[in-house]
Amino acid sequence: xxxxxSPSLLSASVGDRVTLSCxxxxxxNNYLAWYQQKLGEAPKLLIYNTNSLQTGIPSRFxxxxxxxxYTLTISSLQPEDVATYFCYQYNNGxxxxxxxxxxxx
Amino acid sequence: EVQLVESGGGxxxxxxxxxxxCAASGFTFSDYNMAxxxxxxxxxxxxxxxxxxxxxxxxxxxxxxxxxxxxxDNAKSTLYLQMDSLRSEDTATYYCARRTGSSYxxxxxxxxxxTVSS
Numbered sequence: 001x002x003x004x005x006s007p008s009l010l011s012a013s014v015g016d017r018v019t020l021s022c023x024x025x026x027x028x029n030n031y032l033a034w035y036q037q038k039l040g041e042a043p044k045l046l047i048y049n050t051n052s053l054q055t056g057i058p059s060r061f062x063x064x065x066x067x068x069x070y071t072l073t074i075s076s077l078q079p080e081d082v083a084t085y086f087c088y089q090y091n092n093g094x095x096x097x098x099x100x101x102x103x104x105x
Numbered sequence: 106e107v108q109l110v111e112s113g114g115g116x117x118x119x120x121x122x123x124x125x126x127c128a129a130s131g132f133t134f135s136d137y138n139m140a141x142x143x144x145x146x147x148x149x150x151x152x153x154x155x156x157x158x159x160x161x162x163x164x165x166x167x168x169x170x171x172x173x174x175x176x177x178d179n180a181k182s183t184l185y186l187q188m189d190s191l192r193s194e195d196t197a198t199y200y201c202a203r204r205t206g207s208s209y210x211x212x213x214x215x216x217x218x219x220t221v222s223s
Contacts (some may be wrong), residue, residue, distance in 0.1 A: 020180050031207070031208070035150075041202055041215075042213040042214060042216055045209065045210065048207070048209045048211075049209075054211070058169075086149065086210065088150075088183075090207065090208035090209055094155070096149055096150040096151065097149070099150075
């Protein structure tokens with residue numbers, strides 16, 4: 001399964017509601033996770049099984065979707081959210097999306 | 106606290122071998138499947154290999170199949186990646202990651218850099 005993330009680059013302001021998209025080439029059956037990677041750091045798990053928030057992750061992060069289309073939403077963007085975000089599917093094989101780089105406007 | 110600490114990276118010539126290690130602590134290592142994920146410079150993430158908690162089942166990405174071998178020593182709480190016939194395209198930061206029963210990765214190491222160049 002191939003994953004396509006859009007946009008590849010997103011500029012937003014502090015306090016904005018931000019939506020990142022991840023589209024699979026086949027049905028992912030909700031076996032989708034989201035990772036945040038800050039510059040020079042390892043990826044961090046944010047969301048698993050489409051909409052389950054990992055322990056310790058702020059509630060401004062949420063996930064949704066079904067079938068082939070999935071979304072990560074940040075309800076109110078904070079400066080510390082500047083990072084690249086990757087989706088990852090584990091329904092059929094194991095593949096990552098190409099990433100969305102989120103920057104402050 | 107879960108900790109995964111990779112080691113063994115460095116500069117290696119094409120065609121040569123290198124072995125990475127990942128020392129785990131803060132959890133019962135033998136209870137978890139483990140994996141290696143890599144990231145080429147300025148690129149995205151690529152799953153490389155996975156191993157079951159007992160070590161009997163292994164899986165590899167197409168780009169490394171036949172060249173890389175994942176293994177583990179549960180007595181030492183250590184994961185390994187033997188990389189043979191290295192190519193320039195194997196240049197990347199290699200991350201050790203803990204895999205949940207559902208197959209997503211919940212903890213990652215800080216990564217180790219491997220550079221394949223003459």
